[in-house]
Amino acid sequence: MSVLWNHLIDCQNKIIEIFDNNAEEYQEDGLEEFNKEGSGWTNRTWKNDSVRRCHIDVVDARDSRGLWMMHVTVMPQLHNDAPIYGFDVIAGKNKMTGAFHDFSPSSGGEEHPMMLGYAESVRDFIPSKKRELPEWAQNIFSQNMLAAGNVKTEDEAVEIINIAVNNLFAYFDEVPIFNNSVDEEKTKTAHNYYAYNQRQNPHTPKTMKSLGLPEEDVDTFCRDMLFPDIE
Amino acid sequence: MSKIKELTWEHHKNAERQEFAKLLIGGNISPDMYATYLWNQHKKYDLLEAIGMPHGIYHDIGDVRRKKLIEEDFNELWQHKEEPVIVPSTIEYINHMKTIMHDRDALLAHVYVLYMGDLSGGQMIKKKVPGEGRMYDFTNLGDVKEVKEKIRELITDDMADEAMYVFDSATKLFQELMELDIERTVESSD
Numbered sequence: 285m286s287v288l289w290n291h292l293i294d295c296q297n298k299i300i301e302i303f304d305n306n307a308e309e310y311q312e313d314g315l316e317e318f319n320k321e322g323s324g325w326t327n328r329t330w331k332n333d334s335v336r337r338c339h340i341d342v343v344d345a346r347d348s349r350g351l352w353m354m355h356v357t358v359m360p361q362l363h364n365d366a367p368i369y370g371f372d373v374i375a376g377k378n379k380m381t382g383a384f385h386d387f388s389p390s391s392g393g394e395e396h397p398m399m400l401g402y403a404e405s406v407r408d409f410i411p412s413k414k415r416e417l418p419e420w421a422q423n424i425f426s427q428n429m430l431a432a433g434n435v436k437t438e439d440e441a442v443e444i445i446n447i448a449v450n451n452l453f454a455y456f457d458e459v460p461i462f463n464n465s466v467d468e469e470k471t472k473t474a475h476n477y478y479a480y481n482q483r484q485n486p487h488t489p490k491t492m493k494s495l496g497l498p499e500e501d502v503d504t505f506c507r508d509m510l511f512p513d514i515e
Numbered sequence: 516m517s518k519i520k521e522l523t524w525e526h527h528k529n530a531e532r533q534e535f536a537k538l539l540i541g542g543n544i545s546p547d548m549y550a551t552y553l554w555n556q557h558k559k560y561d562l563l564e565a566i567g568m569p570h571g572i573y574h575d576i577g578d579v580r581r582k583k584l585i586e587e588d589f590n591e592l593w594q595h596k597e598e599p600v601i602v603p604s605t606i607e608y609i610n611h612m613k614t615i616m617h618d619r620d621a622l623l624a625h626v627y628v629l630y631m632g633d634l635s636g637g638q639m640i641k642k643k644v645p646g647e648g649r650m651y652d653f654t655n656l657g658d659v660k661e662v663k664e665k666i667r668e669l670i671t672d673d674m675a676d677e678a679m680y681v682f683d684s685a686t687k688l689f690q691e692l693m694e695l696d697i698e699r700t701v702e703s704s705d
Contacts, residue, residue, distance in 0.1 A: 419606055419609070419610070420609075423609070423610065423613055468569075469569045469570065469571075470569075470617060472568070472569030473566050473569045473570070473616050473617055474616070476565035476566050476568065476569060477562075477565065477566055477612075477613065477616050479565065480561060480562050480565045480566075481609075483561075484558075484609075486598070513564075513565045513568065514568070514569070515568055
């Protein structure tokens with residue numbers, strides 16, 4: 285076992301607990317195919333009056349590939365102009381090869397009050413190695429996105445995890461304040477723009493395939509389930 | 516009645532004069548080059564359709580969306596492991612859309628140029644491109660003329676500047692595709 289993986293699995297459990305305490309779990313059409321017990325691939329979704337989709341996606345390939353991956357997003361309801369919560373981690377036994385966390389602007393824009401709180405939370409965190417962001421990422425992530433690669437020390441990994449978990453607590457505290465703050469059309473457009481750019485991330489399917497998941501399943505999942513458009 | 520056709524005429528013709536457009540119309544384009552074109556078009560249509568839906572555009576004109584059909588055409592033709600190149604003008608288009616995503620009129624200018632192109636010139640090249648040419652198949656919508664009319668009804672002269680941008684973006688795409696190191700044409704069968 286590894287200390288890092290233990291921290292990450294604790295983090296996964298805390299995130300699920302936060303979702304359970306704040307929202308109601310629901311079965312999303314088509315997602316059950318990618319949530320098979322024993323397969324090492326978990327996909328679960330929750331929602332409440334303020335958030336329309338809390339999604340946790342975990343691929344546990346510790347035994348087969350020596351890797352563990354988690355992807356978490358929270359999309360607000362369409363009447364709510366709050367930012368989109370995101371946290372992604374991929375980790376080997378002894379290091380996080382990538383960790384990304386952001387409150388990404390939605391219909392409330394870069395100046396949304398929750399964005400300011402988020403910026404404050406990551407202000408003092410300077411990862412040992414900052415990543416250059418590609419175009420699709422620059423289109424949607426905030427200027428204060430936490431992007432760290434090659435995180436080898438336990439302290440730094442724990443700090444990233446704590447920031448992401450504390451910000452999820454804060455997110456659920458604050459998001460109801462912004463219910464009925466915006467026209468649905470504006471949020472739909474912002475969410476679809478976000479989803480479109482996320483779908484341009486070439487690393488998502490590559491990483492999932494490198495974890496040993498079937499190629500066809502990964503392609504379907506990334507195309508239709510991970511960041512679906514709202515009709 | 517909008518004069519957008521006249522207002523954008525030069526930009527439209529300039530796109531049609533490009534070497535790439537001639538390859539398409541002549542039916543001589545290689546599957547790889549056409550698939551690279553489809554890949555870049557898919558980026559544009561996927562985005563336009565994602566942000567156009569919340570504005571009710573496809574409710575008003577009918578479901579002309581092409582994203583899935585372009586995907587099918589692309590999958591039929593592209594036999595390589597690596598994905599095709601995304602040319603600079605496509606990236607520029609994606610960035611540009613961020614600035615207009617909440618502007619329904621600007622999005623309608625894109626609808627005008629792209630779908631009217633598919634419904635008009637697209638019908639002529641449908642049989643000349645490699646593969647099934649699903650992208651140009653509008654049989655699900657019934658009368659193509661009616662769909663074109665519905666689009667025209669929503670178009671106004673003040674959308675001309677944005678429509679010119681879309682034509683110019685297509686011109687750049689055509690030029691950039693010709694600069695790529697792809698086998699461009701298929702050998703004539705006779």
